[in-house]
Amino acid sequence: MFRCFLVITLNLLGQAVIWATNIVVCPTCAVFSVKEGIQLAQACDTVTVSPGTYSEGNILIDKELWLIGKNWPVLDGEGKTEIITIAANHVQVVGFQIQHVGTSYTEDRAAIRLREVSDFCIKNNRVVNAFFGIYGQQSKNGIIEGNTVSGEAKEEVSSGNAIHLWYCDNVLIFNNLTQGHRDGIYLEFVNGSTIQGNLSEHNVRYGLHFMFSNDNIYRQNTFRSNGAGVAVMFSKRIGMFGNLFENNWGAAAYGLLLKEIHDSQIEGNLFKENTVGIFAETSNRVVYTKNSFVQNGWAMRISGGCQNLKMTTNNFIGNSFDLAVHTSGVDNNFDGNFWSDYAGYDLDRNGVGDVPHRPMKLFSHVVSQTPESMVLLRSLFVDILNFSEKVSPIFTPENVVDNQPLITKFTTYDLRFTQPQRLLSSVVNRKS
């Protein structure tokens, strides 16, 4: 993708030297509307918009140009229409405050819509109180970077997604803040994309939601206090690295919900204070390594049809239940993790416990069947129940056992955010 942008950049630079012009729009200028500015522009020109409020309804960008806002000019939809519609390739929209997109049940109105375009860049915009924030359809090779998309959805269900991509390829979603929408980042039929360094919080449903999207990576994102956590569904070959899943509480809330996820890797994530850290269903060939599960209700619930699951070098610390496994799946491996509940010993001091650990308590099985029995959690009866099951397992699956439990936590995985690559910053700085 970088090479692709480099080519475009050089291309644009070359053209700029020859004949690109800069059209300035301001409330007191000769050109006082953004629409007129765009109309006057030739392909490859730049339209620079000065501070002010521009309430012009729907603004259509139908030619290659850069729309640059200086000091946050405001584009106001007055609660009626969609605001920016991009219908040409090589368009940049940078530095606007875009607000008040009207709610509609019959059309998905957005603050910025990408309509079947490629090589786009949506950067450093503030979207306030929009139905949908940034909406990409059938678009590819683009960057959505540094935007703030905040909605006002509280309990109401009539809100759209902050960043919504549908049938898109090769998009970088980077360093955005999404909050107060239905889903923070929603991807449906999106392939080969990277979601990095975003913060998604206080959304009504999911912080991040994948559907039917293959070969994507998301890393170093924070998903916090969303109605139902994060859902990754019906996708293949997904990499999830170094993310933080925090404080997702509720009967239908999961730090991470995996459904029909195959051939994926979940590494170096931190799951902290969720009702369920990870819930996995029908997910095959998934590798869980170097994750930490801290103070969750359930660290992991593995439901029917999960096979070839490999879980190693994870920390399970202070969870009410570490594991609940409801599958007789074959080839599942739970060896080599650290369990704060482990009561064994290590006489030969090789760092590995001498007695296998059974992380699934009988009571977690009982609670899954009858949730009301949760009131007995801290009772003596339940302790006796768990202990007897530990001594001679009857109800819990026999193969849910860690034969090499770690005595100490694995050394802290580096969760620090690496210095992000700033792919297009030089391009933007040149013009503004």
Add this chain to the structure above:
Amino acid sequence: MKNPILLLLASILLASCQPSSQPIAYGQDECAHCKMAIVEAPFAAELVTKKGKVFKFDAIECMLDYLRVQTDMEFSMYLVHDFNAPTEWLDAMHCKYLVSEEIKSPMGGNLSAFGTEKAAQDVQIIKGGETYDWASVATLFRK
């Protein structure tokens, strides 16, 4: 029945045995089939078994898929929301359905329900797509 208290008790007992629908707590209830939180009222659906157990769904296509998988249960009610007025439950068997690319439902079926044939056709004129009745939509999604 001579004793009014007995009559009252009997009616309460009978009433509690009657299977009934439940409203959906949006954002809190999860779909019985796909586990997603239910947030979109226009597409929500519900099944009630003969014994009164309620299953809620985030999309009509989820309900149809659930019916395909769960063949051993008997249901007394099949309920959907009218796309235009998603507050009251309608009998799914007597609704008209529209499958349109322009109306995106939560599980990708692009399926919406309408109380009357005219309502479905009115939306079809604007949004395009195909209309179905209950039997044909069930076969369509059972493939």
